Amino acid sequence: MTILNDIIQGILLGGLFALFACGLSLMFGVMDVINLAHGDVAVAGVYLAVVLIPASHIPALWIFVLVVPAFMIGGYLVQRYLLQPSLDSGAITTLLVTFGLSIVLENVLLEVFTANSYSLNVGSLVSSSWQVSSQISVPYLDLVILGVAIVVLVALQLFLVRTRTGRLVRAVADDREAAELVGANYRHLFAVAAALAFGTVAFAGLALGAYTQVSPTAGPTYLLYGFEAVVIGGLGSLWGTLAGGLVLGVATTLGSQVDPNLGSMLPHLVFLFVLAVRPRGFFPKRAVT
Amino acid sequence: MSTKDESSTGLTDKPAGLAAEARSALSRRDFLKATGAGAFAVAGGGLLAACGSSGLKGAGGANTKEIVIGYVSPQTGALAEFATPDNFVLGKIRQTSAYKNGFRIGNKTYKVKIIEVDSQSDPNRASEVAKQLILNQHVDMVVTSSAPETTNPVAGACESEGVPCIATVVPWESWYAGLGGDPLKPTTTFKYNSMFFFGVPEFAGCFIPMWRRISNDGVVAEMFPNDADGNAFRAAWPGIIRSIHYTPVDGGAYTDGTTDYTSMISLFKQKNCEIYMNCPLPPDFNTFWKQASQEGYKPKLATVAKVLLFPPDVVALGSLVNNIATDSWWSPFVPYKSSLDGQSASSLTEDYQSATGQQWTQAIGSTYSLFEVAKEVFSLASDPHDRQDVADKLFKVDYEGICGPINFGKGPAPGVGIIEPVGVQWKPGRSGKFTDFHYAMYVVDNSLNKNIPVNATLDPTNA
Numbered sequence: 001m002t003i004l005n006d007i008i009q010g011i012l013l014g015g016l017f018a019l020f021a022c023g024l025s026l027m028f029g030v031m032d033v034i035n036l037a038h039g040d041v042a043v044a045g046v047y048l049a050v051v052l053i054p055a056s057h058i059p060a061l062w063i064f065v066l067v068v069p070a071f072m073i074g075g076y077l078v079q080r081y082l083l084q085p086s087l088d089s090g091a092i093t094t095l096l097v098t099f100g101l102s103i104v105l106e107n108v109l110l111e112v113f114t115a116n117s118y119s120l121n122v123g124s125l126v127s128s129s130w131q132v133s134s135q136i137s138v139p140y141l142d143l144v145i146l147g148v149a150i151v152v153l154v155a156l157q158l159f160l161v162r163t164r165t166g167r168l169v170r171a172v173a174d175d176r177e178a179a180e181l182v183g184a185n186y187r188h189l190f191a192v193a194a195a196l197a198f199g200t201v202a203f204a205g206l207a208l209g210a211y212t213q214v215s216p217t218a219g220p221t222y223l224l225y226g227f228e229a230v231v232i233g234g235l236g237s238l239w240g241t242l243a244g245g246l247v248l249g250v251a252t253t254l255g256s257q258v259d260p261n262l263g264s265m266l267p268h269l270v271f272l273f274v275l276a277v278r279p280r281g282f283f284p285k286r287a288v289t
Numbered sequence: 290m291s292t293k294d295e296s297s298t299g300l301t302d303k304p305a306g307l308a309a310e311a312r313s314a315l316s317r318r319d320f321l322k323a324t325g326a327g328a329f330a331v332a333g334g335g336l337l338a339a340c341g342s343s344g345l346k347g348a349g350g351a352n353t354k355e356i357v358i359g360y361v362s363p364q365t366g367a368l369a370e371f372a373t374p375d376n377f378v379l380g381k382i383r384q385t386s387a388y389k390n391g392f393r394i395g396n397k398t399y400k401v402k403i404i405e406v407d408s409q410s411d412p413n414r415a416s417e418v419a420k421q422l423i424l425n426q427h428v429d430m431v432v433t434s435s436a437p438e439t440t441n442p443v444a445g446a447c448e449s450e451g452v453p454c455i456a457t458v459v460p461w462e463s464w465y466a467g468l469g470g471d472p473l474k475p476t477t478t479f480k481y482n483s484m485f486f487f488g489v490p491e492f493a494g495c496f497i498p499m500w501r502r503i504s505n506d507g508v509v510a511e512m513f514p515n516d517a518d519g520n521a522f523r524a525a526w527p528g529i530i531r532s533i534h535y536t537p538v539d540g541g542a543y544t545d546g547t548t549d550y551t552s553m554i555s556l557f558k559q560k561n562c563e564i565y566m567n568c569p570l571p572p573d574f575n576t577f578w579k580q581a582s583q584e585g586y587k588p589k590l591a592t593v594a595k596v597l598l599f600p601p602d603v604v605a606l607g608s609l610v611n612n613i614a615t616d617s618w619w620s621p622f623v624p625y626k627s628s629l630d631g632q633s634a635s636s637l638t639e640d641y642q643s644a645t646g647q648q649w650t651q652a653i654g655s656t657y658s659l660f661e662v663a664k665e666v667f668s669l670a671s672d673p674h675d676r677q678d679v680a681d682k683l684f685k686v687d688y689e690g691i692c693g694p695i696n697f698g699k700g701p702a703p704g705v706g707i708i709e710p711v712g713v714q715w716k717p718g719r720s721g722k723f724t725d726f727h728y729a730m731y732v733v734d735n736s737l738n739k740n741i742p743v744n745a746t747l748d749p750t751n752a
Contacts, residue, residue: 002555009551009584016548115369115410119575119605127582127609135555139583212548213575213605215367221546249549257552260543261515 005136006253012139014249015146016211018242020204020222021229022153023197029236030173030193033083033094037102038201038226039219044105045071045205046214050118060120060210068202075198079191087190102219109216117215120206145207149245152200153238159196169193228271234281243282355400356392356673358663359422361433361443362656366410367570370599371435371458374653377641379405382660385629392667399673403660404428408439416442423450429673430666432659434458435652436595437517441467444482453680455662456484457655458618460492461705463521475702481676483683483704485662485695486655487618489525491710491737495616496592497533498736499712500564503590503749508536510562510588512553512577515542518568518595526566538562545570550577554586565591565750571602578609587751590614592712600648603715603728610715610728612750617713619654619692621723622732623741628661628690637691638723648726654692661690662706693740709738716745 020042027033035041048070049063056066078101086097122141129139160166171179172186173193180186208214208222229248233240248267256263274281360379362372382388383403391398404426408415415433419442422428431454433443440456441464447454448468456464462472464484470477472488500507509530513519519542530537538560540553554577557565565588567574574596581587592614596602603610621638632640637657638649667673669682684704687696695706712734718726731745 002552005555006551009549013549110365114373115365115367116601117367117572117605118601119607121607123607126579126607129583129585131585135558137584139580141579141583211576211579213572213602215572217366218572253549253551256541256543256547256549260541260547260553263549263552264544264547 002135002257003254006257007250008136008138009142010250010253011246012142012146012249013252014246015142015149016204016207016245017225017229017248018245019145019149019152019200019207021226021233021241021245022149022156022238023199023201023204024223024226025230025233025236025238025241026156026193026197026200028230029238030169031079031083031087031190032091033087033194034098035197036095036098036223037105037219038098039221039223040102040105040109041071041198041219042201042205042208042222043214043216043219044109045202046118046120046209047109047113047216049120049206049209050113053120059123061122061125063120064203064206067206068199071202072195072199076191076195078198079194080187083194084187084190106216106219113216115215115217117213117218118209119213120209122210126210141210145211148203148207149242152203153242156196156200157238165189165192225267228267230281232271232274232281234283237281237283240281240283353674354397355402356430356667357402357404357426357428358660359419359426359428359431360403360405360659361408361415361419361422361431361439362405362435363410363415363439364405364407366408368410368436368438370571370601370650371652372656373599373601373647373650374641374645375405375656377644378653378656378660379403381637381640382629382657385627387629387664388660392664392673394667394673395671399667408433408443410436410438412438412442415439416446419443419446420450423447423452428452429676430454430663430679432456432663434656434659437463437467440464440484441517444468444479444484448479448481451481451676451680453666453676453683454482455659455666455683456482457486457659458652459484459486460518460521461486461488461700461702461707462525463517465702465705466521467517470702472702475705478684478703481680481683483686483697483706485658485692485697485706485708487707487710488701488705489521489529490701491707492594492616493529494737495710495712495734496566496614497529499592499614499734499747500535500590502734502747504563506534507563507589508538508560509564509566510538510540510557510560512540512550512565512567512569513542514545514569514573516545522568522594535564536560545573547573548576550580551584553577554581554584557581557588558584558586562586563589566593567596568594569596571596571605575602575605578606582609589749589751591750597715599650599652600726600728612714612716612748614712614714614733614747614750616710617651617730617732618708618710619651620711620713620730620732620741621649622744623654623691623693625689625691625693627657628688629664632691634691635723642722648729649723651730658690658692658695661688662686662695693738711735711738711741712747714745714747716748 086093129137131137169189172189229244233244251267251270255266364372391400406418433440433456435458440459465472468479513523527537597615621635623634626633665686665688666682670679697706713730714733715728718729733747
């Protein structure tokens, strides 16, 4: 019974990890960008929400209607004017640029908000749960986060498969030169993919803000989980990312059942194990399909 | 040969220190100035250290007519909440006549300069900046505040460099162990260090009366992380809990930053823990407490340490914070006044709230007292630049200031002055100068210090 509860909580936690990872997965899958600022962007989302909630009188639960579009625009601009020029001069440069972006974001947040940590107050959602039995309860907040993760992944998938722009994004991801020959503007398409990735990471940040309390320097910790989910799932595969997140979540809760310290270590051990036996992850795919 | 060794360590230390400086918000000009000053200090560093260790007099103070006090606190980073009132308090201190006109020692008046530096909540950085204060700024004393991550490395650096140091807002056991002493056999005297705050016995004296009022013979859930504070608590608390015939249940030594507490919550529910206590990092408590509420663990009384000391954590937790109890070492409700200018605690708090527009925090009192104690120490000394003499006086201070009476000669260990805390609870605000906020801190149990009046009733955290 306890084990069952652990697995349920682990799957719910995995939703948060997966939501966190899908933006990383998308950016890697489409333009081979490993975005080291991913965690910091998520944290910036929380701080933006903290500013916007009192200003707009929108409840914390619905603040994503402002934060997500703002981040999508930001993502488009960052890709077009910051990452694209660096991509043109090599993969290592891009990595360094995202690293720089991470440091700049952290310090800007420290400067503006000091080191005070914030949480998003989503009201009674945070404390209520569905009591299945005396030992199993399903927190609504976690359920909502898992739901958002699945909706976001399905929506991304549909966009990439069903829409013209989505097909073009896949085309430039698969073979940029060929796509360019038939008239695709890869710079615009890369920026579209980045906009989507930043939109998902805004969702992840808001989920994190409701789930716990974040400080300006909290980003890199979550970046690590995001990375591991992407690698376990297979680089560039969206469904693999969901699977990777769930595996990490369950490893966390099962590990902490044995020993509280193992809860933080087991996900990393699982990650190492997967790297050793299946270096390309469970669902390896070069490009997003 | 040995001189050569020392100066070479000075050289290798230097670039790391400067890199850290560059990371902080210094302007380019300041940075260049610091680099210049650094270059001189490297040359002198080995010599200075040698003077300190051989006990020569007059090693400090570039200017003999000026006393320089360094202040290290975590202005940024995970523990920055502790340092929120720093700017205000230092401003107040600098306005007092003693600090404005200088200290009168013997028949000379010495100007006083305070240099504040940021530990960034990072032990390595704390140690680095303490050494810079000592070697580059030639401070006569270092005062430091707010959690072992800052105070312990600073105290360690001062002990090894032979500079008097006063610490606060750190459990004395953790401070003492950090310097290399054994808190269970506190016989070792650290020559250059003293501190004032409280320790495990005071936590117990503060929490246990509250437990008894809510739950008899209860089972106590312990959430202690695998870090310095957590392990100190784990060593001390099970014994204390058994001695009052309650039953301790240890949730296990989890890592700071854990994201899921399901197994711990199940254990606490299964053992029916009516009392809950902890000493986590603030974000971890936020995660835990939300999950506990979701998964149906509702202890009758939560007494927390290290978190919910200050308003930002409280705001972050929202209404879930209602009736969680913690300890308070200072508040506007204490009947004490400044030893520097006689201003009362409540009037100081009013000034803080009107100057900053922010809710008061208990760190105002402890930071203020650091500078009261510093002045007491220098007043007892015959030469403020004689580090030996000043260090001896660290143990002689017995005074009453904004934190109440503190006697450094009668503590549980040499150089430890004890403040008696009271039990407080966070409850919805009500009209009043110090409670008109969304949530405010109220004194609910004064078993340890009857001088501080109770101003609200102790209510169960979960009825």
